[in-house]
Amino acid sequence: MPTDRLFQRIAEPAGSAGADTVTIEFNGAPLQVPAQCSVAAALLASGVTRFRNSPVSGEPRAPYCMMGVCFECLMEIDGQPSRQSCLVTVREGMRVRTQDGARTLPLPPAVEAGRTEEVEHG
Amino acid sequence: MKADNGADADVIVIGGGLHGTSSALHLARAGLRVTLLEADYCGRHASGVNAGGVRTLGRHVAEIPLALASRNLWHRLADLTGDDAGFVPSGQLKVAETDAELDVLRQRVAELEALGFTHETMVDTQTVRELVPAIAPHVTGAIWVREDGHALPYRAVTAFRLAAAKAGAVIHETTPAQRVEQAGTRWKVHTPRGVFHADRLVNAAGAWAGEFAAQIGEPVPVEAGGLMLMITHRVAPFVKPVLGATGRALSFKQYANGTVMIGGGLRCPADAQARHGEVDMLRLGTSAQTVTALFPHLGPLGINRAWAGVEAFMPDQIPVIGPSKAAPGVVHAFGFSAHGFELGPIVGQIVAELVTEGHASLPIDAFAVDRFNQPRGAVAGALRD
Amino acid sequence: MADMDVDIAIIGAGPAGMAAAVAAAATGARVAVLDEQDACGGQIYRAIQRATPERLRILGPDYAAGRALADRFAASGAQHITGAAVWQVTREHAVHYLRNGSVASLQARQVILCTGAMERPFPIPGWTLPGVLTAGAAQILLKSANVVPAEPVVLAGCGPLLYLLGWQYVRAGVPIRAIVDTTDGTDYQRALAHLGGALAGWRYLKKGLALMRALKRGGVPFYKGATALSVEGTDAVRALRFTSRGQPQRIETRAVLLHQGVVPNTQFSWALRAAHRWDDTQLCWQPVVDEWGMLDVPGILVAGDGRGIGGAVAAALQGELAGLAAAHNVGKLDGAQRDRMAAPLRTALRSHLSIRPFLDALYRPKPANRVPADDVVVCRCEEVTAGDIRSFVALGCSGPNQAKSFGRCGMGPCQGRQCGLTVTEIIADARGVPPQEVGYYRIRPPIKPVTLGELARES
Numbered sequence: 001m002p003t004d005r006l007f008q009r010i011a012e013p014a015g016s017a018g019a020d021t022v023t024i025e026f027n028g029a030p031l032q033v034p035a036q037c038s039v040a041a042a043l044l045a046s047g048v049t050r051f052r053n054s055p056v057s058g059e060p061r062a063p064y065c066m067m068g069v070c071f072e073c074l075m076e077i078d079g080q081p082s083r084q085s086c087l088v089t090v091r092e093g094m095r096v097r098t099q100d101g102a103r104t105l106p107l108p109p110a111v112e113a114g115r116t117e118e119v120e121h122g
Numbered sequence: 123m124k125a126d127n128g129a130d131a132d133v134i135v136i137g138g139g140l141h142g143t144s145s146a147l148h149l150a151r152a153g154l155r156v157t158l159l160e161a162d163y164c165g166r167h168a169s170g171v172n173a174g175g176v177r178t179l180g181r182h183v184a185e186i187p188l189a190l191a192s193r194n195l196w197h198r199l200a201d202l203t204g205d206d207a208g209f210v211p212s213g214q215l216k217v218a219e220t221d222a223e224l225d226v227l228r229q230r231v232a233e234l235e236a237l238g239f240t241h242e243t244m245v246d247t248q249t250v251r252e253l254v255p256a257i258a259p260h261v262t263g264a265i266w267v268r269e270d271g272h273a274l275p276y277r278a279v280t281a282f283r284l285a286a287a288k289a290g291a292v293i294h295e296t297t298p299a300q301r302v303e304q305a306g307t308r309w310k311v312h313t314p315r316g317v318f319h320a321d322r323l324v325n326a327a328g329a330w331a332g333e334f335a336a337q338i339g340e341p342v343p344v345e346a347g348g349l350m351l352m353i354t355h356r357v358a359p360f361v362k363p364v365l366g367a368t369g370r371a372l373s374f375k376q377y378a379n380g381t382v383m384i385g386g387g388l389r390c391p392a393d394a395q396a397r398h399g400e401v402d403m404l405r406l407g408t409s410a411q412t413v414t415a416l417f418p419h420l421g422p423l424g425i426n427r428a429w430a431g432v433e434a435f436m437p438d439q440i441p442v443i444g445p446s447k448a449a450p451g452v453v454h455a456f457g458f459s460a461h462g463f464e465l466g467p468i469v470g471q472i473v474a475e476l477v478t479e480g481h482a483s484l485p486i487d488a489f490a491v492d493r494f495n496q497p498r499g500a501v502a503g504a505l506r507d
Numbered sequence: 508m509a510d511m512d513v514d515i516a517i518i519g520a521g522p523a524g525m526a527a528a529v530a531a532a533a534t535g536a537r538v539a540v541l542d543e544q545d546a547c548g549g550q551i552y553r554a555i556q557r558a559t560p561e562r563l564r565i566l567g568p569d570y571a572a573g574r575a576l577a578d579r580f581a582a583s584g585a586q587h588i589t590g591a592a593v594w595q596v597t598r599e600h601a602v603h604y605l606r607n608g609s610v611a612s613l614q615a616r617q618v619i620l621c622t623g624a625m626e627r628p629f630p631i632p633g634w635t636l637p638g639v640l641t642a643g644a645a646q647i648l649l650k651s652a653n654v655v656p657a658e659p660v661v662l663a664g665c666g667p668l669l670y671l672l673g674w675q676y677v678r679a680g681v682p683i684r685a686i687v688d689t690t691d692g693t694d695y696q697r698a699l700a701h702l703g704g705a706l707a708g709w710r711y712l713k714k715g716l717a718l719m720r721a722l723k724r725g726g727v728p729f730y731k732g733a734t735a736l737s738v739e740g741t742d743a744v745r746a747l748r749f750t751s752r753g754q755p756q757r758i759e760t761r762a763v764l765l766h767q768g769v770v771p772n773t774q775f776s777w778a779l780r781a782a783h784r785w786d787d788t789q790l791c792w793q794p795v796v797d798e799w800g801m802l803d804v805p806g807i808l809v810a811g812d813g814r815g816i817g818g819a820v821a822a823a824l825q826g827e828l829a830g831l832a833a834a835h836n837v838g839k840l841d842g843a844q845r846d847r848m849a850a851p852l853r854t855a856l857r858s859h860l861s862i863r864p865f866l867d868a869l870y871r872p873k874p875a876n877r878v879p880a881d882d883v884v885v886c887r888c889e890e891v892t893a894g895d896i897r898s899f900v901a902l903g904c905s906g907p908n909q910a911k912s913f914g915r916c917g918m919g920p921c922q923g924r925q926c927g928l929t930v931t932e933i934i935a936d937a938r939g940v941p942p943q944e945v946g947y948y949r950i951r952p953p954i955k956p957v958t959l960g961e962l963a964r965e966s
Contacts, residue, residue, distance in 0.1 A: 038652065
C-alpha cells in the first residue's frame with residue numbers, strides 16, 4: 001500500500017504531457033500513476049518508497065541515481081525480473097512487482113511444490 | 123617469521139598461483155627456506171579466476187589417484203591451511219540427455235571399475251531428479267560423485283599463501299622472474315627487483331612455465347589459452363550439485379548467494395604477453411543455450427559478467443608434474459589445461475616430496491616433462507599405471 | 508556476422524555524442540548513434556526535445572541551450588538507435604547491444620565513446636536508505652517526468668549541480684528544507700589560487716553568484732562547512748544529521764538529495780583495457796587520450812565528460828573534434844581541412860575549460876566523504892563496508908580486484924560503478940600509496956546486463 005508520497009508530479013497547464021496517467025498493476029493491485037515517464041518516476045510520484053529488498057541482508061532499497069548506473073531500482077516488470085525500472089517507460093496495464101530477497105524465478109510446478117521457501121523480507 | 127627478503131633460499135618457487143603457493147606451503151612445512159616469486163599478485167591468473175570445481179569426476183585416468191588424494195585434502199582444507207576456502211561438498215553430476223549419451227557414461231564407469239576406481243557411479247533419471255528437481259525432463263541419467271564439490275579460487279590461493287607465509291615462506295608479489303640460470307650447483311633467478319639464489323627451483327609458472335622450461339633446456343609444447351566463464355545475477359536456490367553435461371560442454375554451479383557460474387570448455391584466445399584472455403561474448407551464446415536447454419526457467423536470468431583467465435594447455439590435456447630431465451634441482455608443476463584447481467593441494471605435497479626425497483608418493487610418470495620427445499608406446503604404457 | 512556496418516559508431520546521445528554525430532555526418536560518413544533512452548539529450552539535456560516552455564523556464568537557460576544541438580542532431584542524417592543498451596564495444600570496433608529484448612550488433616570502423624558522467628558516490632552512514640537520491644536523480648525526475656519532492660527536501664554536499672538544482676526548485680516553487688553545504692574556508696583558500704582561470708571563465712562565475720543570490724532570496728536555510736554527515740533512519744530516511752559551525756544539527760526529512768560532483772563514466776574505456784590515469788585534481792580515473800580524444804586503442808575515441816569533467820559545452824566541443832577526427836580516419840575529411848575546422852574549436856574549448864581548476868579546487872569533495880569510517884557501506888550491491896575492505900588489505904589484498912575476489916565487493920549488478928572510486932581510495936589510503944598504483948576494477952562485458960535467454964537466442 002503506497003505511503004504518503006515523497007514525490008509528486010507538478011501541475012502543468014492543461015494539454016501538456018503532465019496531465020496523463022495510466023493504470024498499472026502494482027504487486028497485484030491496480031494503481032494509477034503518471035504517464036510518459038519511467039516506471040521508477042511513476043512509482044515514486046505515486047508514493048511507492050520501497051522498490052526491492054537487498055538480497056544480501058533483506059534491507060529495503062529504492063532508486064538512487066535515476067539514470068541506470070546504481071541498479072537499486074530493480075523490479076519485476078511484465079514477468080521479467082531485475083529490470084532497471086528507471087529505464088523502462090511506464091505503459092497502461094504493465095505488471096510491476098517489487099523484488100524481494102533473491103530473485104525468484106517461476107520454477108516448474110513439481111519443483112515449486114517441494115521447495116522450501118526462502119525467507120521473505122519485509 | 124623471517125625478516126630477510128628471501129634472496130638466498132633452499133628453494134625458489136616461480137609462480138604464485140594455486141600450485142605455486144601449495145608447493146610453497148608444503149616445502150616450508152618440510153623445514154626448507156622457501157622464496158616464492160609472483161609476477162603480479164598471487165592468484166591473479168588462472169588460479170584465481172577459474173570455475174572452482176573440486177572434481178574427481180571425468181578425470182584423465184592418470185590424474186585419478188592424485189585427484190582422489192587431493193579431494194581428501196579439500197575436505198580438511200582448514201586443517202591444512204587454516205581456511206576452508208569456501209569449499210562446499212556439493213557433489214558433482216554429469217548428465218546424459220539421450221540414450222546414446224547414457225551409454226557413453228555407462229562405458230566410462232565400466233572402464234574405471236575395471237581399473238579399480240569406484241568414485242564415479244551411474245544414477246538413473248529418478249535419482250537425477252531427486253538431486254536436481256529443477257532439471258529438464260529429457261535427461262536420461264548421470265554419473266554422480268557425491269564427495270566432489272566446489273570452492274572459491276582466489277580464497278584458496280590466499281589460504282595457501284597466508285599459510286605458507288606463516289610457515290616461514292617469503293613471498294614476493296609484483297616480482298616477475300625473468301631469467302633462470304645455473305650457478306655451479308645452485309640456481310639464480312633474475313627479477314627486476316634483484317637476483318634470488320637457491321639450491322632448487324620449482325617451475326609453477328602456469329601459462330608462462332614454458333619460458334622457464336626452455337631456458338633450462340627442455341622446451342615443452344605448452345600453450346596459453348583462455349576458457350570463458352559467466353556469472354549471473356542472483357536467483358532463488360534451485361541446484362546443489364555441480365553440473366556437467368555429456369554431449370555438450372557445460373560446467374554449472376549455484377553458490378549459496380544465489381549466483382550461478384556457467385562454464386563449458388569454451389576456449390578463447392589468450393595473450394600470454396598481454397596477460398589477458400579476451401571474451402567472445404557471442405560465442406558464450408552456446409553456453410547460454412546449453413543452460414536454458416537444461417533449465418528452461420533460467421531464460422530471464424541476467425548475466426552479470428563474463429571473463430576468461432590465462433591458462434596453460436598441454437597437447438595431451440594433462441599437466442607436467444615431475445623433476446626436470448635436463449637440469450638438476452628443478453621440479454615442474456604446470457600445464458593443468460583448465461582442470462588444475464582440484465589438484466592444487468596434492469600437487470604441492472608431491473612437489474615437496476620430489477624436492478626433499480627425490481620421489482613422489484603417487485604415480486606421476488604420465489606427467490613427465492619429456493614425454494613429448496618419447497615414442498608413443500612409452501606414453502601409452504605410462505597412462506595405464 | 509554484424510547486423511549492420513557503419514563508418515562511425517557513437518555511444519551516447521548527450522552533448523558530446525550529438526555534436527560528434529553532427530560533425531561526422533556532415534562529411535558524408537555513415538554514422539550510427541546508440542543510446543539507452545528513447546530520445547536524445549543524455550542526462551544534462553534529458554528530455555530536451557519534449558520540454559515545454561514552462562519546463563524550460565524552470566530549468567534555466569543552460570538546459571534550454573541544448574535544444575539547438577538536439578535539433579541539429581535530428582537533422583544531421585546520423586542514424587539514432589534508441590533504447591539500445593550497449594553491452595560490449597570490442598577493440599575491433601564491433602558494438603554489441605540489447606534492444607527490445609533482442610541482441611544485435613554492428614561493425615564500425617571508428618567508435619566514439621560519449622558515455623558522459625555519473626554522480627560521484629557519497630558514502631555516508633545511511634546513504635543506502637530509501638529516500639536518499641542524488642541531486643542528478645532529482646534533476647532527471649524534474650526534466651523527464653515533471654516530478655519533484657512533495658514535501659520540503661534537504662540538499663546536501665557541494666558543487667554547482669547542487670546549487671543549480673536548488674535554484675531550479677525555487678523557480679518551480681518546490682520548498683527546500685535546507686541546503687547543507689560541505690564547502691568550507693579551506694576550500695575557498697584553495698580555490699583562490701585558481702582565481703585567474705576563474706576570471707577567464709567569468710561568465711560561469713557570474714552565473715554561479717547569481718544562482719547563490721537567488722537561493723538566498725528564496726529564503727532557503729543554508730548550513731555551511733558541514734561535516735559528519737549521516738542519514739538517520741531504519742527502513743527509510745528520517746533525518747539528516749551533521750555538524751555545522753561546531754554545532755551538531757538534526758534536520759527531520761524523508762528525502763535527502765546528495766551531491767559532491769560528477770565523475771567520468773569509464774566502464775567502456777576500462778573494458779577496452781585502455782590506459783587510464785588517476786587525476787588528483789578531479790579525484791577520478793581519466794582515460795589517456797591524444798588531442799583528438801583517441802585512446803591507446805586504435806580507432807576508439809572518447810569525448811565529453813567521459814574523459815574528464817568539463818561540462819556540457821566543453822563536451823559538445825570535444826564531440827565535434829572527435830567527430831572530425833573520426834571522419835578523417837575513415838577518409839571522409841582530409842587532414843588539412845580537419846585541422847582548419849578544429850582550430851576555433853580548440854580555442855573555444857580552452858576557454859570553456861578555464862573555469863575547471865577553480866571549480867575543482869572549490870568543490871573538492873571532502874576526504875571523509877570519499878574514504879569513510881569502517882561501518883559505512885561502500886559497495887551498495889553487496890553491502891561491503893569500508894572496514895571490510897580495510898580488513899582485506901590487512902590480509903594482503905593490494906588492489907580492488909583482490910578485494911572483489913575476497914569479499915564480493917564490486918561483484919554486484921552495478922559492476923563497481925557506485926563503489927569503484929571509493930575502493931581505490933580506501934585501499935590507497937590503507938596502503939599509503941597513491942591511487943594510481945592501486946588501480947581500478949577489471950571491467951568485463953556485459954557492460955549492461957543481458958539475460959541467458961537473450962544471449963542464447965542470438966547464436
